[in-house]
Structure formats: C-alpha cells, structure tokens
Amino acid sequence: MTEIKEIVLPGELIGEKKGRKVSRGAYFEGEKVFAAVLGIPRMDENEISVISLSGVYTPTIGDKVIGIIKAVEISGWTVDINSPYLAFLPLSEGVGEFVDTQRTDISKFFDANDVMFCKVSKVTKNKTVQVSMRSIGSRKLYGGITIKVTPTKIPRIIGKGGSMISLIKEKTGCEIIAGQNGIVWIRGEIKDKAIEAIMTIERESHTIGLTERIEKMMSEVV
Amino acid sequence: MSETDKKMIVDGKRLDGRMPDQLRPIEMEVKIIDRANGSAAVNFGGTHAVASVHGPRELFPRWMQESDTGILRCRYNMAPFSVDDRKSPGPDRRSVEISKVARLAMEPAIFLEDFPKATIDVFIEILQADGSTRVAGINAASLALADAGVPMRDLITACSVGKINGTLVVDLNGEEDNNSEADMAVAMLSTKKKITLLQMDGIVSKEEMMTLLKLAEKSCEKIYELQKQTLKEKYKRI
Numbered sequence A: 001m002t003e004i005k006e007i008v009l010p011g012e013l014i015g016e017k018k019g020r021k022v023s024r025g026a027y028f029e030g031e032k033v034f035a036a037v038l039g040i041p042r043m044d045e046n047e048i049s050v051i052s053l054s055g056v057y058t059p060t061i062g063d064k065v066i067g068i069i070k071a072v073e074i075s076g077w078t079v080d081i082n083s084p085y086l087a088f089l090p091l092s093e094g095v096g097e098f099v100d101t102q103r104t105d106i107s108k109f110f111d112a113n114d115v116m117f118c119k120v121s122k123v124t125k126n127k128t129v130q131v132s133m134r135s136i137g138s139r140k141l142y143g144g145i146t147i148k149v150t151p152t153k154i155p156r157i158i159g160k161g162g163s164m165i166s167l168i169k170e171k172t173g174c175e176i177i178a179g180q181n182g183i184v185w186i187r188g189e190i191k192d193k194a195i196e197a198i199m200t201i202e203r204e205s206h207t208i209g210l211t212e213r214i215e216k217m218m219s220e221v222v
Numbered sequence B: 001m002s003e004t005d006k007k008m009i010v011d012g013k014r015l016d017g018r019m020p021d022q023l024r025p026i027e028m029e030v031k032i033i034d035r036a037n038g039s040a041a042v043n044f045g046g047t048h049a050v051a052s053v054h055g056p057r058e059l060f061p062r063w064m065q066e067s068d069t070g071i072l073r074c075r076y077n078m079a080p081f082s083v084d085d086r087k088s089p090g091p092d093r094r095s096v097e098i099s100k101v102a103r104l105a106m107e108p109a110i111f112l113e114d115f116p117k118a119t120i121d122v123f124i125e126i127l128q129a130d131g132s133t134r135v136a137g138i139n140a141a142s143l144a145l146a147d148a149g150v151p152m153r154d155l156i157t158a159c160s161v162g163k164i165n166g167t168l169v170v171d172l173n174g175e176e177d178n179n180s181e182a183d184m185a186v187a188m189l190s191t192k193k194k195i196t197l198l199q200m201d202g203i204v205s206k207e208e209m210m211t212l213l214k215l216a217e218k219s220c221e222k223i224y225e226l227q228k229q230t231l232k233e234k235y236k237r238i
Helices: A151-158 A159-173 A192-201 A210-219 B095-107 B133-147 B174-180 B206-235
Strands: A013-016 A026-029 A032-035 A039-043 A046-054 A066-074 A074-082 A087-090 A115-123 A129-132 A138-139 A145-148 A174-176 A181-188 B028-030 B038-044 B047-058 B071-078 B118-128 B156-164 B165-171 B182-189 B195-201
Touching: A013 A039, A013 A046, A026 A046, A032 B182, A046 A074, A066 A087, A066 A181, A129 B133, A145 A192, A151 A159, A151 A174, A151 A192, A159 A210, A181 A192, B028 B133, B028 B206, B038 B133, B047 B133, B071 B095, B071 B133, B071 B156, B095 B118, B095 B133, B095 B156, B095 B182, B095 B195, B118 B133, B133 B156, B133 B206, B156 B174, B156 B195, B156 B206, B165 B206, B182 B206
Parallel strands: A087 A129, B071 B118
Antiparallel strands: A013 A032, A026 A032, A039 A046, A066 A074, A066 A115, A074 A087, A115 A129, A115 A138, A145 A181, A174 A181, B028 B038, B038 B047, B047 B118, B156 B165, B156 B182, B182 B195
C-alpha cells in the first residue's frame, strides 16, 4: 500500500507566518497562513507554499516552456504556451541575426504550428508575456509529438536532478523535453511506453514510492 | 407566500420523515467531466446538480477583459426534463437571476486578481429538481472550482432553510418549498463563516430570522465536512 501525503483544501489553516514568506498557493491574514488551492503544503524556515494538484499554468519569468506558434506577425510571433495568456516572441529574441522585415518573410524562421522550446523572458503585471529563444537549450523542435499534462506535475516528471526523466529517456531511447507549462514533447521509436510512464507519473504524483513503480515499469520495456 | 392548509409537519416529523433540522441524504462526487478543468456532481435527495469549471482561460469577446482582474462567469441552467412539467429550454428570468446570485456568492472567495484579462467559466446544470436547486448548484460549483485548482480564500458552502407550518426547517424539498411560509437560501465561506448569499422569500420575525441563520450555519458545517471528505478522498485515490 502506498503512503499518501497530507492534502489541504482552500481555506484550511496550514500554520503560523512567523516572519516567513508566503508564496504560491497560500495566503495570510494577520499571523495565520491558509491554503488557497487544493494541494500539498510545503513549509521551511523561509517560505510557506502549497503545491497545487491541479490547475492551469501561469507564466513566471525564467520558466522554460514548450510553445506552439499561433501566428506570424510583422515583427515577431504569437505563441501558445498552454496558459490563459498568449505569449509574444519578438523577432530580435527569436533570431540571432539582423533581419530586414521589408524584404524577408519571417515565416522562414518560424511558421504557424511550429513547436519550440523557449524561455519566458518578461511578464508584466497585467500578464503580457514575452518569450525568448536566446537562452541555453532553446530551440525549434522538429517532428515528435506533444502531450499535455497538469503543469504542477512537471517537477515530479523531471524528478530530483532530472532522475525520473532520464530514466525514461534511457529505457525507451526517446528524446523527451518537459516544458514547465505542462507540455511534454516526445520523439523516438517506442514513445508509447514513454507516454504511458508520463501519464502514470501525472496520475500518481502525490503518492510515495512512485520512483520504484516507474523503475519497475521501465524494466519491463525490452 | 401564504400559509397553506396542507399539513406539512406531522408529529414533529416532515412529510419525508425527516426531523426539522435534518438534511436530506447528500452525495458528492468530483472529477466527473474529463473535458473540464474541474467538475463535480452534488445530490441533495432528489435534487441533482452538476457543475463544471473551465479556465482560467482567455476571455473573449475582448471588450469584456479587465486589465487588472479576471472575471467570473456563471451559468445556471435547468434541464427540460428536470421538473414534472417540461421546462422550456434556455435562459429565463429565473435562471438569469440565479446565475447572477450564484456568481455573486462565489466571487468573494476567488482570487480573481491573479488572472487579469482572463475568465473563469462556471456552468451549473440541474438535472433533476426537487427544491433547493441553487444551493445544490453552488455547492457543486465550489467543489468544481477547488478541483480546477482555482486559488480561493475558502470553499463555499450553501444550504436552504425555511419555515413550514410555523416550524423552522433546513434543506427544503420541492413540496415543502411550494407550501412554505418562508424559504431562505444561504451561502457562506465555510471556515470564515462569512455570508455571501442571502435570499429570502416570505415573512419571518427578527428572532426567527436569527434562528434560521444559526440553523443554516450548522447545516453548512455538516455540508462542508462532506465537501472536504469528497475532495480529499478523490485526491488520495490512485
């Protein structure tokens, strides 16, 4: 039988503030800290937060996400990043070279429906989002398929220091990239096994002993 | 609403055998619709309500967008087969009103300012109506919102109270509702005990009103326990 971590509901008291920072998934009234979402509370000496078990992705600066180009604009692209807000990729952030927009059709760099791994570079207060390709690892993804999972489960799919994802990569021989926005890109021969493993992690992310189960599952892959 | 001749309370018990402060059997379930971000079904005896939450998502038409906050949209709808006579489908005066009060009941609980320019859509469908449909709908919507991972100050719990044959009762069913002297729908933030919806039909004295509110609070506590249990059970299960 697998152990289950404690779950809190919105409005439930999770502790005293004691000068700590109250971040995502929690809020405070006076000294009392309450959960704002259904999830697992996390407390240390500096911070109190609740890790949500469901919900949509809200972009934060520095997140590495997988986006899909929605439209080609005059000087950039609009990108769907699986959140309530569309992101914009300016030409200067997308291409390293000088481009004369008068003479060039920028769809030769990225066109509609292209999949790309990029970084959230700006988020304004009223959620105007900008993404950038000027970071390590950012690139256009050719071929493969994308699947959507709950964004809050991505850290579990990646695992501690990337242990879980590299296990799946190694056993299935697939290339896998997990964006923090809940989109996972997979390319390879036995991708159905990889998808199955990722779906299992998503479903059972809040249970203890998951790594062993995934290891067992992956050992069955020949 | 006038006093009726029909005896609704016999030997201290109501027509369906309940005590005045007894709720009908309640069933709750979450995650029943795959396509929605969150969903729930709540049964209060013969009243069956289903709620689904979509979003936070991009808001169209664009002119409705608020640059500093998100908005909540709520739609309450009764199925044509939910009542004895066929209800003509589509919004009518009553469902437009209930949509609005349900939205106003839920808005204070939600951190809408976290989602500027976006919308959270709540759909409440009544599949079978037997009194207290709006409170069943609000309870279902609250569960669905929590299931969708929407940041909230608190869960919302609602219940109905009323006066039949001079007795103060909770959770009125259809027949009691039609023959009541007064009926009142109450929704509150469960742990903070703050009222977000208070609608009353009929006449009661000030003292009765205060007693009704106490009764509603007590019933809401019971319903909250069930909501809590339902959500925790669902997320515990592998």
